[in-house]
Amino acid sequence: MKKIAAILLISVSVLLLSAYGLYKLMNACTFQLFGEVVSSLDTNQKTVALTFDDGPNDKADHVLHTLEQANIKATFFLIGESIEKYPEEAEKLVQAGHEIGNHTYSHQRMIFKSPSFIENEIEKTDQLIREAGYEGEILFRPPYGKKILGLPYYLSQHDRKTITWDVEPESYPEVAKSPETIVPYVLQHTKPGSIILLHIWHYSKEKQSYIIENVAKGLKEKGYTFQTVSQLLQ
Ligand SMILES: [Zn+2]
Known part of the structure; x- marks a missing residue:
């Protein structure tokens, strides 16, 4: 009996450890099994990229105005469903010269999804981004940063870059609580x-306004300039 108990304990530990490993892997910002993932650029130059996930929504005019005042070209990872809901707002982002990336059609966690589901999520959104008039390379960012097997495999097969991030204030509740933090x-x-x-x-x-103006001001004072992700990676 003791032997069986020991084997059970070991098996459960191994299972828990692999589940933990899988969890770390699908959330990792800098590593995935297939294809290229970029969370920052290795450089001495003080250039950075400001990226905005989700949207667009009905606040596009305001966001665009604030970015224009700050003289920043940003990168927007848009959701296909939201582009369908706010097509004119998506067009305005394109016309203002910002970079547009693909953040999937329905913003679900892209784990344990079928290859055809993943393909549809990405290609439908690409098409909506083109319909909004965007002509540049369309970079991709997975919802919640989650990616495992199926998604990275699709991206590598289609020669698509996965863009994550290295500065994410909203992932810490005590930081995310207000613009002042x-x-x-x-x-x-x-x-x-x-x-x-x-x-x-x-x-x-x-x-x-508060966030964009003060991030722009603070980083410019430190000598930084802003580029789109594509410009940063060139
Ligand atoms: Zn998102």
Whole structure:
């Protein structure tokens, strides 16, 4: 009996450890099994990319105005369903010269999904981005940063780059609680070549202005310039 108990204990430990490994793997920002994943650029130059996930929504005019005032070209990873809902807003982002990336059609966790589901999620969104008038290379960012097997395999087969981030204030509740804590976190953790992630669409217009204006001001004072992700990677 003791032997069986020992074997059981070992088996459970191995299972738990592999589940933990799998969990770490699908959330890793810098590693995946197939294809290229980029979380920042290795450089001495003080250039960074500001990236906004999700959207668009009805606050596009305000976000665009704030970025224009700050003289920043950003990278927007848009959701296909939201582009369908706000096609004119998506067009305005393109016309203003920002970079547009693919953040899937329905924003689900891309784990344990069929190859045809993944293909549809990505290609349908690519098509919507083209319909909005965007002509550049379409970079990809997985929802929740989650990617395992099926998704990275599809991306590598289609020669697509996966873009993650290295500065994400909203992943810490005590930082995410207000713009007044988000901004200092970004200023403190940004380094040359950083890719900064913010979910700007979900904030009120006042908070959007506060975050964009102060991140722009603070980083410019530290000598940084802003580029789109594609420009940063060139
Ligand atoms: Zn997202």
